[in-house]
Amino acid sequence: NLGDRLRNAFKDLRGKGKLSADDIDNALREVRKSLLEADVNFKVAKKFIADVREKALGEEVFGSLKPDQTVIKIVRDELTALLGGTQTKITLSSTGLTVIMLVGLQGAGKTTTAGKLALMLKKKGKNPMLAACDVYRPAAIKQLQVLGEQVKVPVYAEEDSHEPVEIARHAVDEARRLGRDVVILDTAGRLTIDEALMEELRQIKSKVHPHEILLVLDSMTGQDAVTTAKAFDDSLGIDGTILTKLDGDARGGAALSIKAVTGKPIKLIGVSEKLDGGLEEFYPNRMASRILDLGDLETLIDKAKTVVDEEEMKDAAQRLSKGEFSLDDFLHQLHQIKKLGSFQSILGLIPGMGQYKEALKQIDFDGKEMKHLEAIIYSMTPEERRKPEILNGSRRKRIADGSGTRIQDVNRLVKQFKEMKKQMKRMRNGKRINPSLLGNG
Template sequence: MFENLTGRLQQVVKNLRGQARLTEDNIQEALREVRMALLEADVALPVVRDFIAHVKERAQGREVLQSLTPGQALVQVVHEELTSLMGGQSAGLNLAAVPPAVILMSGLQGSGKTTSSAKLARLLKEQKKKVLLVSADIYRPAAIEQLKTLAAQLDTDFFPSDASQKPQDIALAALDHARRHFHDVLIFDTAGRLAIDEAMMAEIKQLHGVLNPIESLFVVDAMQGQDAVNTARSFAATLPLTGVILTKLDGDARGGAALSVRQVTGAPLKFVGVSEKVDGLEPFHPERMASRILGMGDVLSLIEQAQKNVDLGEAKKLAEKVKSGKNFDLNDFKAQMQQMRNMGGVGALMDKLPAQMAQAAGKMDGEAGDKAMRRIEGIINAMTPLERTKPDIIKASRKRRIAAGSGVQVQEVNRLLNQFEEIQKMMKMISKGGMGKMMRAMQGRFPGMR
């Protein structure tokens, strides 16, 4: 999402690091570029003005001007101010209440409020919380059915409601049910509208009074840009918001909402939606996001994702297989691709790598990479068990059968087999302790490597 902003700021960072000394002129030039980058990213103008003023004040201070590496010192200032702009510290959920701790979800229709409710329930289940989901969207019965379906998919308790009931009655009944059945958390999904209106605001305010939630979360679509910020401002004026969930962060938005919403609402950004899947909700870390925006990557999140989604038993088995010198076959190759997909695919991996590493990887397009992985898996699935363990037996007639079975051209099968042959050679070098030899071989086969 931050691709354009990251590209612009990376150029500013590169120019600054090349300066032996900072002057008022080159600071002014750098800040002008930063200002234009933020405005192009659809960050709210008042937010941009405050941000630039803070950076300028610190940039002209002794900590930067007297630094041995003033360019890097100024980059650090920009990083710290970006972090501060998005909330400073990570803000998790506050569940310190007599059970059930109530989480009130609010937002416009289409912002991803219902799916975010289910995703949040999933995160809380992982923390061993007993969660109850309920919907009061009586104006859109499909929303109630959608939440019911998602609850069943997650094996999470769901409190039934229907369009004939009043939202306040649903709230009181759900609260009573949660208390009697010892639920730790009650997630209450409210009705959305296509636009803000008085009836909507009056209803959500009344529900807040009935439920007395420990968390009032506002769900907003990152694709809305400045409209998202204006909507957030209106909700913040009506409800004592405790946090914001920004959805569709994996979309084609310019990123302005993520940088503006904290300052506009006064409420911290707590979670971000990174995909439409039920596991596509992540805690928001301002410092890590600032690093990603400046092209420094988000290696910590990448490690956490690996620990959470990678099958350590399978990884250990593969490592032992490679170390012992046993053949690395197409079954192992397919298993590694499945592990990568569990981590969010090529796109998620590339997005969190530092810019220099991403460039070294050939600036691979994440979506194209994921598509290529699915195509490779399809080719491997079209092979017999014997062919997967002994790819050298795959000759012309077998190639034609595999190509037909996977819906690709024979050339695609040839390309996969050639690539796999190169990987096998590298694995054999590793098993013999020839890491240096392997790196030299890789540089020969892949000229872009350094």
């Protein structure tokens, strides 16, 4: 992945007293290669490298930062700039109705995003309405209706109509009549861009004057997403983009090129299939840190705040610092993590954890595995949970029998716990990363 590759590029800089132009060029050659392999647009990568080089050469070593950290910081800042610099929110009109029109190719995630966005706005105290303007596939209307039911937001649809422009107009009228404050138009897509689709979208645009035309892009399609963005912007005019499926194995290049190529900001990102929490606001600095695997602590903290009891977290942290972190805490953490959403997407937010992604992918946090973990821990005595090191062969056998699992399962859990404890200690001691690299940028 891009983060691993970039980190490797900086490895040789570590431990150097002062950086020469050669050192920097060597590192940047690797950075350039990784960007291209991550599917970053060629021109974008070229300009990016030139910018970083200029800054790095001109820069005296920052305060207490080491040379490799200095370059990482420059790269992080330039990535942030490339991603748009500062956050750009969706504009909601403070009085009256805001019309948001979602456009994009088939399968990009328009309909799903419409549902997620409705829920996100609802949580902010808005009264959204959804409108089904995709009349070409009968299932499309049904899909939106099901989503609407799940997030408890009304859906405007005309089952027998084949006039998307009319439906859009009627939907806006209806939203006004019902006193809703946002209407989200879910439009049709095609497999590839064609003139008929663009004409239809332009018609809707000219009839309902949306406040926001947001292009939904599948980040897994890499360079194609960039081409699509350019085409939609040229032919329809867009206000921003929503990048979906960032939880997948996308190589990240699309995100890095879209803003640079279209000049239009990324406003939201899709990070899981879930309606609740599957859509996030886009922060360039957080994304840059995520790509470099510097961790995205702000997002993690934002997420954690909504579900995790802060006092409990402090408690756990304190016990950890005294070496008292127990299997009870472990289980508790697993439950918290489960509440936070998909474990994969959480992992990417923790500094330095990117590299453990593969190993941790083995754990299925929603299904059987999680139940096993619970059963095993519940089958232990309180003392065993506090001091797993006393778990000898016969105790492990008893626990396996008691929890209906195998000894191997118990062994694996104990091992995972030890690893996690070690890892958390290391993170606490800040060995991996200089905190000044994190955060605002």
